[in-house]
Amino acid sequence: MAYLDIDNLHAVFLDDEALRTRHLQRQPCGSLQITSGRIVACDPLVQPERAAFMRTVGSRGAFPVDVLHDKGRHALAVLWLRERGDLRAADLRWEMALLDGESTQTLGDDEFFGYPVDAGVGCFMDTDAAAAMAERDKREAGNPDFISYYDDVLEPELGSANMADHYPLGAGSANNMLIFSSGWGDGNYPSFWALDAAGEPVALVTDFMTMEGGDARDEDDKRSDAYKASLWPEKMAALDALGAAAVNGDVAAIQPLLDTGLAGANEIIPSLGETALTSAIRMNQLDALRVLLGAVSGLPMPPQFYTVDEEESYLVYARRLKQPRVEGLIELLEKAQAPAAKPGFLKRLFS
Secondary structure (H helix, E strand, O other): OOOOOHHHHHHHHOOHHHHHHOOOEEEEEEEEEEOOOOEEEEOOOOOOOOOOOOOOOOOOEEEEEEEEEEOOEEEEEEEEOOOHHHOOHHHOEEEEOOOOOOOHHHOOOOOOOEEEEOOOEEEEEEHHHHHHHHHHHHHHHOOOOOOOHHHHHHHHHHOOOOEEEEOOOOOOOOOOEEEEEOOOOOEEEEEEEEEOOOOOEEEEEEEOOOOEOOEOOOHHHHHHHHHHHOOOHHHHHHHHHHHHHHHHOOHHHHHHHHHOOOOOOOOEEOOOOEEHHHHHHHOOOHHHHHHHHOOOOOOOOOOOOOOOOOOOOHHHHHHHOOOOOOOOHHHHHHHHHOOOOOOOHHHHHHO
């Protein structure tokens, strides 16, 4: 079966709270001016002349475009041909957006037809916008100081958001293109029509394939979310307070917080992404570290960090920090880590 991640496509219909739980955010990109009804999805800097999709759109006017993103990566781009609030994902069927001559019957498992990206951006545009871009490019090429369409025209518009509502012939002209960075960057990306019961298109979605199953979380994210969900409000507040005390070296506040039993020296503090022990080491808070170590047996191994898979002891962590540790801190950790003699150890060793 050809590639189709239905859960990815359905994600464009989720509300903001449901998106948040999947580490996704919706961001409006602008409104696309549809003048011919022939829609193009492409990398406009590499293939602005790309053919329009075989299926046409009957409506004319301005239609909103959103991008769904996570951690700065655009996961999905959607052109809404009807109001999102009037649509139910369960009522729609999906069809790969194809060019003339393409057929899904020729595709193998997980194969697709999509547009190539070599400049790190994709777009939606009416095919009339391609002619406007060609006209602008020809006009700019006569300027001896003109470097490229990207450097001189698009880069200032894209800005830090990596999105642009670009009118090649200037604001107020008939045609525009909605441009956005493309997922992981260069690659090949498929688009899909959402069709209603009558077979009319209600949305066009490009899947940048940065996620699976409509969930942008990786395994670290899922573990982190599960941990936070296990904490009740009082414990979360106590952990936050202990982390702040460790960072600031507030020795007077640390022991009472430990005594409540709600916050442990070797528990991850979600707001910091580290334990109080780590915070004291990182911030060179020797006295705070001494109190925290008094609440644990020896020197424990840190729990699984949110985004670090390899195990690393507190002593190794302290030694690899670039800023020198305050005098006595490394020695304190070495002493805490020194293994206690186990009963019968020497007998076993020499027997």
